[in-house]
Amino acid sequence: MTTINISQPLDTAARPDNYITHTRGFMSWAFTLDHKRIGVMYLVSVLVSFFVGGVFALLVRTELLTPGQTIPGVTADVYNHFFTLHGAIMVFLVIIPSIPAALGNFIMPIMLGAKDVAFPRLNLFSYYLWIFGALFTVSSLLLGGFDTGWTFYTPYSTTTPAGGVIPALTGVFILGFSSIFTGLNFIVTVHKLRPPGMTWFRMPLFLWAIYATAIIQVLATPVLGITLLLLIVERAFNIGIFDPSMGGDPVLYQHFFWFYSHPAVYIMILPAMGIISELISVHAHRHIFGYKFIALSSIAIAIFSFLVWGHHMFISGQSPLLNTLFSLISFSVAIPSAVKVFNWMSTLYKGNIVLNTPMLYALAFLVLFTIGGLTGIHLATLNTDVHLHDTYFVVAHFHYVMMGSALIGMIGGLHHWWPKITGRMYNENLGRIGCITVFIGFNVTFFTQFFLGSQGMPRRYYDYQPEYQIYHVISTIGSYIMASGFLLTAYYLLASLFGGRLAPANPWGGRSLEWQCASPPPFDNFSTQPRVGDCYDFSAIRWDEKEQGYVVDRALDPTLNPNLAAKNSH
Amino acid sequence: MNIASTIFSNLLAGDPREGRTLWLPPQDSNLAVNSDLMFWWINIICYFFFIGIVIALVILVVKYRMKKDRPFRTDGPLHHLPLETTWAVVPLLIVIFIFYFGFRDYLNFMTPPKNSYEIAVTAQKWGWLFKYPNGATSDDLYVPTGRPVKLSMRSSDVLHCCYIPDFRVKKDLVPGRYSYLWFQTDDVTPEGWGHNLFCAEYCGTGHSNMNRKVYALAQPEFDAWLTAQSQWLDKIPEEELYFRAGPKLYARCQQCHSLDGTKGIGPSWKGLWARVSGGEGGDGKFVDGTGYQSQIGAGKQYQTPEDYIRSSILNPGEHVVAGYANAMPSFKGQLNDKGIDAVIGFMKHMDEFDTKGKYLKEVPPAPKVSMK
Known part of the structure; x- marks a missing residue:
């Protein structure tokens, strides 16, 4: 017997002193170096931006209810x-x-068993860079706005009379640095701050995903920075880099842009995949199936992501040889994606599934990501892409991946870690209703757009042929259903802050380290060095009536109880 | 797919053709056949995997729900190398097949036959100009049936993209480069209807209205149309030019220049002639601060108002009216002297047209000009 009382979980008793109450006042947040507070500030900022971006989405959808002008005052330029x-x-x-x-900052060090990220000051700095970048981007609205599309394609972006292009480019440039610093910080944290026992292949899969993402952030984002800087130089000083009337090449811009922006797609989706690995395993209370394949497929996706950017340019005038190579390599992304989906499904096999809100989001992710991934085949295939490129088919496809997968994964993760972050439980029934509403609304909105696109409707159209109207009307109705789902979600999450039941340390039966500290976590995460077990071994988890939550029965875990390990080996 | 095509032909009332399916419009070019076949095969593979995955998910979730008050079952396998290798390799084999067939057909898209009928295409914000081998030009695309047609395309400002959904073809127009697109259609376009031609690469304000029609004519009708089209301007007598050719040419200008005084991307043509010839509004300014009066008139840069208008059409950036951006493309090579005369005449007689450019007086019988 060891001297530690192994029948009691360490460090989980709710204490009055946690990261929220540890210090008080505005300055204690504005200058905090605590990864949890920075994560919360990111979370609030990101959710506010999500609201603003969502309002613009609804304006776009409403404007498209009828051909020509629908909302009074919304001209083609405003649209x-x-x-x-x-x-x-x-x-x-x-x-x-x-x-x-946001979520990574809060959860990653705790999950890893560290007290903070490797560079807490850099972490705060990257948050303020985000704030400045956001301010620049939004300030462009006051300076005439920008109408280039988020892709800033030249020569339109260097010649449009809209006055806000340079502030917006500067904003995105600054946001890029915020992203690079976060990535750098996380890479060093994963390498250097793992406690004893946390080997690479004991890391929760969310950490593998965050790590793979951080590598892409650090390697790809500088290219975006350089590209945007060149664009600013061209627009401000008429130095011809991309504009053919000054001797430049607009296709070069597209290469530069997608060399970042294709990997950026994986910056979005990889962490969501990491979350799904956690959600499925924890809420099915079942050891993840094929841990190594899932972990390594994250790294494989990170590598492939750098080799496929040209599939955005099949009809842009890129040479047929390049198109062929990019088409072939793009298909290779099917391998790690298929591995992940099938391994997640196998994790459900012989599991103990609880259909609560995070699990519903995980299932929604599986369905939506499958649709998003499969329709990618139509677009990676050369001859069918000729017809589908730049139509609503593409719009539908990338919304399934970027919103239906990345954002749904994020919101699933938000629900999963909400009790940990806030120390409160939300209303589970409203959570389920919200998830199902969002799921239905999403499919009504975007599945319709597959038909719209394959029937020939180009994207970024303010006005359209009347024959497409029926699809637009259905799609817009779907967007309203989805918006109502999100409003409901916002309502019950906010309500939980004031009236929600106090969260136990481990409400779901998770096994990774963040469930072994109090909810919300204390200021220094762990008062003693956490003991690392197999983070997907649920055999030692049992429900505790007194706690109203799960506890890790350390006596039952072979990795923590040497006696048990010895017994098993006989 | 009969039900689907019934539903959709109802939705798309006005389209006289048959063959629309749930997913795709009718096939109206040779390239559409293989492209659609590929689309259907991929769809079938997608249906198979999607339905399989969803059914499996439902079964798994129903079967392995957590049992209340029982310890967790922990007998599930942790990994299974042969199985995991299978579902990494099988999708790979499938997509390699898809790649190969897509690639093989794509070579057809990339290789216009040598005997193609070539039409030169110029795109600019926000219109298309199609120029035929005999010098005729048109705003809509007319093509002969039964032979390959090759579009040799360029853009004179920003990126555009020529997209004809019914033909399943699409190609970017990149400023500073030429790009090709080809197709062959064997079906004469039904009377009173045309295929859509869209701009599919975002190009600003008028992007969504930068669409035109494509008309496929049998070779004899096409030849007749082509001859008439190349001569239509020449056959109009000078004195009838402004009301016969003016409104037709104005169609290319109306996206930016209104006739009712509304400020558009460019100045309205209402009262334009009075302004530039020293009448009402003649105290207007250019962006460089000079006024109309200091630039237009005997001994000044533009000797006559006509000179100023002509210069504004051919070299629009030289003097931009105050309050407007330098947004107009040059029409050099697109409008000949007679065309410019027609536009100037149209401006001079603005009071004889309504705000849409329709001639208010009765048009005398035309001297045998095809106005299609």
Whole structure:
């Protein structure tokens, strides 16, 4: 017997002193170095941006209810600003930082068993860079806005009379640095701050995903920075880099842009995949199936992501040889994606599934990601892409991946860790209703757009042929259903802060380290060095009536109880 | 798919063709056949995997719900190398097949036959100009049936993209480069209807209205149309030019220049002639601060108002009216002298047209000009 009382979980008693109450006052938040507070500030900022981006999405959808003008005062130019802002806000301010910078910041060090990230000051700095980047991007609205689409394609972006292009580019440039610093911080944290016992292949899969994401952030984002800087130089000083009337090449811009922005798709989806691994395993109370395949497929996706950017340019005038190679390599992404989906499904096999809100989000993710992934085949295939490129088929496809998968994963994770972050439980029934409403609304909105696209409707259209109207009407109705689901979600989450039941340390029966500290976590995460077990071994988890939550029965865990290990080996 | 096509032909009332399916419009070019076949095969594979995955999910979730008051079952396998390898390799084999067939057909898209009928295409914000081998030009695309047609395309400002959904073809127009797109259609376009031609690459304010029609004509009708089209302007007598050719040419200008005084992307043509010839509004300014009066008139840069209008059409950036951006493309090579005369005449007689550019007086019988 060891001297530790192994029948009691360590460090989980709710204490009056936690990271929220540890210090008080505005300054204690504004200058905090605590990864949890920075994570919460990111979370609030990202969710506010999500609301703003969502409002623009609803304006776009409402405007498309009828051909020509629908909302009084919304001309073609105003519409172009709407969809540009929707795209830029959702990509750069919401999806890219949502999981790594917001949830990752909060959860990652605790999950790892560390007291903080490797560079807490850099962490705070990257948050303020995000704030400055967001301010620049939004301030462009006051300076004439920008109507270039979130892709800033030249020569349109260097010649449009809209006055806000340079502030917006500067904003995205700054946001890029925020992303790089977060990635750098996380890479070093994973490498250097793992406690004894936390080997690479004991890390929860969320950490593998965050780690793979951080590598892409650090390697790809500088290219975006350089590209945007060149664009600013061209627009401000008429130095011809991309504009053919000054000797430049617009296709070069597309190469530069997608060299970042394709990996960026994986910056969005990989962390969501990491969350899904956690959600499915924890809420099915079942050891994840094929841990190593899932972990390594994250790394494989990170590597493939750098080799497929040209599939955005099949009809842009890129040479047929390049198109062929990019088409072939793009299909390779099917392998790690298929591995993940089938391994997640196998995790449900012989599991102990509880259909609560996070699990419903995980199942929604599986369905939506399957649709998003499968329709990618139509677009990676050369001859069918000729017809589908730049139509609503593409719009539907990437919304299934970026929203239906990345954002749904993020919201699932938000529900999963909400009790840990806030110390309160939300209303489970409202949570389920919210998830189902969002799921239905999402499919009504975006599945319709597959038909719209394959029937020939190009994207970024303010006005359209009357024959497409029926699809637009259905799609817009779907967007209202989805919005009502999100409003309900916002309502019960906010309500839980004031009237929610106090959360136990481990409400779901999770096994990774964040469930072994109090909810909300104390200021220094763990008062003693946490003991690392197999984070997917649920055999030692049991329900505790007194706690109204799960506890880890350390006596039952072979990795923590040497006696048991010895007994098993006989 | 009969039910689906019934539903959709009802939705798409006005389309006289048959063959629309749930997913795709009718096939109206040779390239559409293989492209659609590929689309259907991929769809079938997608249906198979999607339905399989959803059914499996439902069964798993129902069967392995947590049992109340029982310890967790822990007998599930942790990994299974042969199984995991299978579902990594099988999708790979499937997509390699898909890649191969997609690639093989894509080569057809990339290779216009040598005997193609070539039409030069120029795109600019926000219109298309199609120029035929005999010098005729048109705003809509007319093509002969039964032979390959090759579009040799360029853009004179930003990126555009020529997209004809019924033909399943699409290609970007990149400023500073030429790009090709080809197809062959064997079906004459039904009377009173046309295939859509869209701009599919975002290009600003008028992007969604940068669409035109494609008309496929049998070779004899096409030849007749082509001859008439190349001569239509020449056959109009000088004195009838402004009301016969003016409104037709104005169709290319109306996206930016209104006739009712509304401020558009460019100045309205209402009262334009009075302004530039020293009448009401003649104190207007250019962006460089000079006024109309200091630039237009004997001994000044533009000797006559006509000179100023002509210069504004051919070299629009030289003097931009105050309050407007330098947004207009040059029409050099697109409008000949007679065309410019027609536009100037149209401006001079603005009071004889309504705000849509329709001639208010009775048009005398035309001297045998095809106005299709």
